[in-house]
Amino acid sequence: MSDPPDKHGPASGEMSPQERARFEHRISELGNRLGEARSRRDSEMSAGADAETRGRGMAYGMRMAAELVVAVVVGGGIGWSLDRVLGSRPWLFLVFFLLGFAAGVVNLMRAYERMQRDFTAKGGGIGRSMPDEDE
Amino acid sequence: MPDPIHQFELHPIFRINLGGWDVSFTNAALFMLLAVALTTLFFMMATRSRALVPGRLQSVAEITHDFVANMCRESMGKEGMKFFPFVFALFIFIFVCNMLGMIPGFFTVTSHIIVTAALAVAVFLVVVVVGFAKHGLHFLRLFVPPGVPILVLPLVTLIEVFSFLIRPVSHSVRLFANMLAGHITLKVFGGFVVMLLGAGSFAVLAPLPLLMAVAITALEVLVAFLQAYVFAILTCMYLNDALHPGGH
Numbered sequence: 482m483s484d485p486p487d488k489h490g491p492a493s494g495e496m497s498p499q500e501r502a503r504f505e506h507r508i509s510e511l512g513n514r515l516g517e518a519r520s521r522r523d524s525e526m527s528a529g530a531d532a533e534t535r536g537r538g539m540a541y542g543m544r545m546a547a548e549l550v551v552a553v554v555v556g557g558g559i560g561w562s563l564d565r566v567l568g569s570r571p572w573l574f575l576v577f578f579l580l581g582f583a584a585g586v587v588n589l590m591r592a593y594e595r596m597q598r599d600f601t602a603k604g605g606g607i608g609r610s611m612p613d614e615d616e
Numbered sequence: 617m618p619d620p621i622h623q624f625e626l627h628p629i630f631r632i633n634l635g636g637w638d639v640s641f642t643n644a645a646l647f648m649l650l651a652v653a654l655t656t657l658f659f660m661m662a663t664r665s666r667a668l669v670p671g672r673l674q675s676v677a678e679i680t681h682d683f684v685a686n687m688c689r690e691s692m693g694k695e696g697m698k699f700f701p702f703v704f705a706l707f708i709f710i711f712v713c714n715m716l717g718m719i720p721g722f723f724t725v726t727s728h729i730i731v732t733a734a735l736a737v738a739v740f741l742v743v744v745v746v747g748f749a750k751h752g753l754h755f756l757r758l759f760v761p762p763g764v765p766i767l768v769l770p771l772v773t774l775i776e777v778f779s780f781l782i783r784p785v786s787h788s789v790r791l792f793a794n795m796l797a798g799h800i801t802l803k804v805f806g807g808f809v810v811m812l813l814g815a816g817s818f819a820v821l822a823p824l825p826l827l828m829a830v831a832i833t834a835l836e837v838l839v840a841f842l843q844a845y846v847f848a849i850l851t852c853m854y855l856n857d858a859l860h861p862g863g864h
Contacts, residue, residue, distance in 0.1 A: 539838075540846050544790065551786035552779065584779035588786075595853070599690075 534600070541596050548592060549585040556581015618810070620803035624727055624796070644731070647723045651712040680708070684848065691852040692859060699855050702742065706735060707848035714795060714840035718833070726843075727795040729788060736788035739851050747858035758861040787850055791843050798836045805829040 496504065560577025564570045628640035662677035670678055684704045688696045710726060717724025725731050747755035759776040760769070808825035812818050 536842070540842050540849070543794070543839075543842060544846055544850065547786050547790040547793070551789050552782055555782045555785050556778070580775060580778050581782070583775045584782060587775055588779050 537600075541592070545589060545592060548588045549582075552581045552585030552588060553578065554581070556584065618803070618807050620800045620807065623723070623799060623803060643723045644725055644728060647713065647716060647725050648731075651709060651716055651725070654716075655708050655712055687849055687852055691849065692856045695859060696852065696855065699742075699852075703848050703851055703855075706739070706851055707844055710735070710791065710847050711841065711844035714844055715837075717795065717799065718837055718840055724795055724799055726791055727799055729792040732788035732792040733784070735791075735847070736784040739787065739854060740784040743854045743858040746855070747861060750859065751861055755858070755861050758857055783854060787847070787854075791847055794839055794843050798832070798839055802829060802832055802836065805832060 557574060557578045559581075560574035563573045563577070567573065626642045626644055628642050629646060631638075631640045633639070658673075659677055662673040665671060665674060667674060681704070684707055685697070685700060688700050688703055692699065713725040716722050717726065747758070751757075759773050759780065761772060761776065764772050805825045805828050809822050809829065812822040812825065
């Protein structure tokens with residue numbers, strides 16, 4: 482008789498033992514479902530990030546392949562045509578061929594450095610998925 | 617077997633002769649115009665409503681804008697946004713041309729090295745002009761990497777100059793070669809299907825190259841996007857050299 486009707490229920494802290502048990506069961510179930518949903522979302526997000534990394538990796542790969550080949554071919558081509566004009570076969574061809582190769586390697590290394598920077602800046606990446614201990 | 621190179625032939629649609637120069641309107645010109653017209657039409661339609669909460673078309677336009685804008689900002693910093701219109705135009709033009717080329721029977725403009733070379737040379741000239749305009753002769757520091765012993769410096773500078781000069785070549789060859797090779801492969805596999813179908817009992821093997829052609833088509837759609845992306849991001853990097861020489 483002392484309690485007004487609105488003081489009943491969980492807020493009043495006076496629950497019957499069965500009610501309390503049911504309530505706790507519901508809470509723990511909610512917690513489980515929340516955890517499940519969270520882990521599902523996390524794995525979906527990391528899958529999305531994976532696909533993005535793969536796309537970027539492919540773009541980088543396509544760049545790298547052309548970089549070296551073009552440098553060597555252009556170097557050789559310039560040397561060869563200079564040789565034809567100047568009649569100094571095969572010397573300029575050799576010089577420019579090597580120069581092209583060197584330039585190609587320089588470009589390649591520079592692209593690789595930049596790629597490493599980009600990927601580490603974004604967290605994770607190609608060939609270095611975990612931070613090195615000796616860094 | 618159908619000729620796999622046939623698809624790349626230029627046909628004049630109507631002939632124009634300008635003072636001895638042959639400037640006929642060809643199928644290449646038609647498809648370039650088509651790409652520009654489609655792009656313009658799309659963006660005009662997409663931005664017509666100018667809603668605060670974008671509709672479907674407007675979302676696509678905004679995502680495209682943000683994609684290229686982020687690319688510019690990440691590789692060139694804030695001042696790189698000055699070149700956003702240039703990079704965006706290049707990206708969209710190449711992307712639409714590549715995608716138009718994926719439609720059977722259509723002409724692929726970007727499979728002609730003269731087109732990609734013109735784009736790459738334009739980028740190269742912008743880099744040189746902006747570099748000298750902004751930094752004067754200091755732009756040449758680009759060729760003198762810091763911390764190199766004086767003994768090998770001439771050689772290193774020579775290599776740097778060379779690698780700078782071949783940029784337009786690798787820039788254009790990459791796009792052109794990818795598009796050309798992809799379309800030839802598709803055509804060859806398509807040709808195999810037809811040949812096998814006409815080869816009596818070997819016709820049972822015909823689905824194999826057909827499957828291959830389907831798979832390559834999917835790959836080519838990816839390549840069409842990736843090559844436009846690569847071209848744009850390399851443009852950003854080269855422009856970054858013009859903005860910040862010596863900042864390797």
